[in-house]
Amino acid sequence: MNLKQTVSVVGVGETGMSKQSGKTTLQLWAEAALAAVHDAGLTMNDIDGVIVAPSLADGFIMPSVTFCDYMNLFPKFTTAPSLGGAVGGAMVNLAMMAIHSGACNTVLIIGGESRSSTIGRNNAVALLSNVSHPDYEAPFGTLVPGLYSLIAQRHMALYHTTPEQLAEVSAAMRYHASMNPYAFMRTPIEAEDVLRSKMIADPLHLLECSSVCDGAGAIVVTGYERARSLRKKPVQVIGCGEGYTHEYLTTSPDIVRSGAEMSGMRAFSMAGIAPGDIDVALLYDCFSITVVVELEDLGFCEKGAGGWFVENKGIRLGQTLPVNTHGGLLSHGHSGGGASIFHIIEAVRQLRNEAGERQVEDARYACVHSNGGVMSAHVTLILTNES
Amino acid sequence: MAKPLPKVTDENETYWYGLREGKLFVQRCVSCRSLQFYPRFFCTHCHGRELEWHETKGTGTVYTFTVIRRPPVEAFKDDVPYILALVELDEGIRIMTRIVNLAPEECAVGMPVQLALRELEKDVVLPMFAPME
Numbered sequence: 001m002n003l004k005q006t007v008s009v010v011g012v013g014e015t016g017m018s019k020q021s022g023k024t025t026l027q028l029w030a031e032a033a034l035a036a037v038h039d040a041g042l043t044m045n046d047i048d049g050v051i052v053a054p055s056l057a058d059g060f061i062m063p064s065v066t067f068c069d070y071m072n073l074f075p076k077f078t079t080a081p082s083l084g085g086a087v088g089g090a091m092v093n094l095a096m097m098a099i100h101s102g103a104c105n106t107v108l109i110i111g112g113e114s115r116s117s118t119i120g121r122n123n124a125v126a127l128l129s130n131v132s133h134p135d136y137e138a139p140f141g142t143l144v145p146g147l148y149s150l151i152a153q154r155h156m157a158l159y160h161t162t163p164e165q166l167a168e169v170s171a172a173m174r175y176h177a178s179m180n181p182y183a184f185m186r187t188p189i190e191a192e193d194v195l196r197s198k199m200i201a202d203p204l205h206l207l208e209c210s211s212v213c214d215g216a217g218a219i220v221v222t223g224y225e226r227a228r229s230l231r232k233k234p235v236q237v238i239g240c241g242e243g244y245t246h247e248y249l250t251t252s253p254d255i256v257r258s259g260a261e262m263s264g265m266r267a268f269s270m271a272g273i274a275p276g277d278i279d280v281a282l283l284y285d286c287f288s289i290t291v292v293v294e295l296e297d298l299g300f301c302e303k304g305a306g307g308w309f310v311e312n313k314g315i316r317l318g319q320t321l322p323v324n325t326h327g328g329l330l331s332h333g334h335s336g337g338g339a340s341i342f343h344i345i346e347a348v349r350q351l352r353n354e355a356g357e358r359q360v361e362d363a364r365y366a367c368v369h370s371n372g373g374v375m376s377a378h379v380t381l382i383l384t385n386e387s
Numbered sequence: 388m389a390k391p392l393p394k395v396t397d398e399n400e401t402y403w404y405g406l407r408e409g410k411l412f413v414q415r416c417v418s419c420r421s422l423q424f425y426p427r428f429f430c431t432h433c434h435g436r437e438l439e440w441h442e443t444k445g446t447g448t449v450y451t452f453t454v455i456r457r458p459p460v461e462a463f464k465d466d467v468p469y470i471l472a473l474v475e476l477d478e479g480i481r482i483m484t485r486i487v488n489l490a491p492e493e494c495a496v497g498m499p500v501q502l503a504l505r506e507l508e509k510d511v512v513l514p515m516f517a518p519m520e
Contacts, residue, residue, distance in 0.1 A: 134391060139391050139392060140484060141469065143457065146455050150453050154451035199454075202456075
């Protein structure tokens with residue numbers, strides 16, 4: 001891809017993650033935004049595009065305009081895409097389109113919310129059951145972890161994926177989080193601890209399900225040429241792709257694969273690189289099984305070999321393909337659909353060589369994948385520090 | 388919060404009334420003969436507007452399942468644990484359902500099942516499945 005035509009991430013910022021921050025979503029968004037703009041060496045006056053991930057907890061009719069009201073910002077372009085957890089990557093894709101079209105120059109992107117403080121876990125769980133069809137699924141008693149368990153169960157039956165392999169995903173996330181001061185859960189655990197945790201919906205245990213938190217993250221994106229004049233080493237978006245096969249599991253053509261096959265193919269093709277070139281992967285990990293399916297569908301291994309890959313190649317720092325070095329949704333925390341902003345932020349930190357003890361040596365290419373619904377919506381990004 | 392109940396509309400009423408008569412209907416397009424579920428007013432394959440209701444045999448296999456141990460909302464607390472599943476009907480259509488008359492430990496992907504209708508409150512019948520006899 002011609003770098004002159006691409007966009008770069010020039011600033012990142014995040015609040016910490018907590019159960020009871022006592023802050024509103026708007027406060028968290030503003031805190032992350034101010035941090036990201038400061039990190040970029042810019043001011044709010046430089047921001048002329050604003051994209052936010054809609055928050056479940058608040059029910060804002062116009063989330064991004066509400067945020068701009070709070071910040072006293074008057075953008076040329078603003079939107080709040082409703083794509084569930086896929087929104088992280090989708091916001092970057094939209095920023096790229098807006099900048100390329102000339103609609104605006106510098107876009108502020110925000111994800112996360114005050115999900116735990118504002119509505120609490122039980123209400124969040126109840127609201128999220130909307131991800132199942134209200135007439136043909138919900139009446140049977142669906143639960144988001146249960147829907148992902150349906151995927152895990154079939155994956156195990158078809159490919160002999162084991163509970164230990166899934167548990168290792170959670171253990172690896174926690175190992176990474178133990179090195180991240182921003183992460184919510186940092187106490188190291190091993191696969192046995194995961195398997196001993198309460199069974200939520202067979203085969204997924206409590207520690208294989210990400211937990212509801214408060215927290216927000218933000219990034220600033222601008223054109224590559226301008227990015228090179230700013231204070232931090234810019235990170236270029238060289239590939240982006242989206243893929244959609246269903247909303248509801250009932251209508252999924254094949255529940256052990258996903259639109260990530262298409263989004264990955266489109267992103268890698270645009271970037272002109274292959275999965276083998278990726279140094280660090282930031283994969284949406286609402287549940288342990290999603291990492292296994294994404295490793296396969298994005299092309300890091302063959303279909304069905306995701307569990308084998310986790311066990312034998314490894315996704316921990318120092319192993320074949322470090323995944324979610326910030327701790328992922330599973331251990332850094334899940335503060336809403338926009339929480340893959342934290343995956344994007346970690347990719348940027350890795351490529352800037354700012355990840356401290358979590359640093360992947362000589363990281364040049366990162367793959368970030370965002371997933372929404374029940375493996376329903378997918379966006380893949382390829383980022384690089386090459387200039 | 389009460390149990391979510393399906394909403395009957397003119398698009399889907401034949402499906403819900405069919406269940407009350409003991410029949411599990413899916414739609415078939417008159418033009419291209421594709422089968423589809425869930426009900427729409429058009430064919431999702433060729434977008435034709437003429438559809439007929441096809442009564443399925445009511446047999447199939449467990450495409451996948453899980454055991455729900457934590458009630459999604461308070462109203463389901465007396466139901467847990469229950470087996471939530473996707474059943475693939477012999478006709479090739481998949482529907483979400485529960486497997487009944489079966490201990491959770493005995494459920495397996497691929498198991499043959501047959502229709503076992505269950506009436507909820509308010510005259511709503513849901514298609515559930517039991518192990519094939």
